[in-house]
Amino acid sequence: MTTKTTQQDAARASYLRARTLVDRLVDQVPTLPNAAEAHRSFALDSYEARLHFGVGLDAGRGVLETATLVDTEPVREAKHNGKGALIAYWIGLRTVVDGVPLSAWALTNAADADTLLPPAEDTNAAESPETTATQPIPTVSADPAAVVAPAITPVPLAAMTTAASETRA
Secondary structure, X not given: OXXXXXXXXXXXXXXXXXXXXXXXXXXXXXXXXXXXXXXXXXXXXXXXXXXXXXXXXXXXXXXXXXXXXXOOOOEEEEEEOOOOOEEEEEEEEEEEEOOEEEEEEEEEXXXXXXXXXXXXXXXXXXXXXXXXXOOOOOOOOOOHXXXXXXXXXXXXXXXXXXXXXXXXX
8 A cells, every 4th residue: 555655645746846837837927828737648657737828829929928937948830730731830838847847838820920939941941832942853763764854944045135134224
């Protein structure tokens, strides 16, 4: 019986640490989350703190406020539907505060995500492939049918001269 009591005491202590962190953050963050919980999944031996801010710009601001309080960098993650189409963005954070895992999340649309956390140059290209046109890269192969060459569109010299003179006028 001592082992079971010891495990319960450890779990109770973990819960109390997570609950204390949740309460402290809810008291300090200006934007109130929709839900705040001390949570333990089946795979974890300890509890974690979770803040769910909901949907929209104000919810995203709540995550940024929380990130400032716990001195961590928020992240922006694309959310796709089952077919791979981009449908929204998560603004969130994952960190450890006083030994307690913490996560805080909000769901936003693209415009709100851009306002809250503008995408990095390389992230933007990866998230919206339709906005960038790329030429195929030539490949080397022994099979001529497998070689992909970039498309080359010839422009007559006369057209280039005409276009240049029109822009100066």
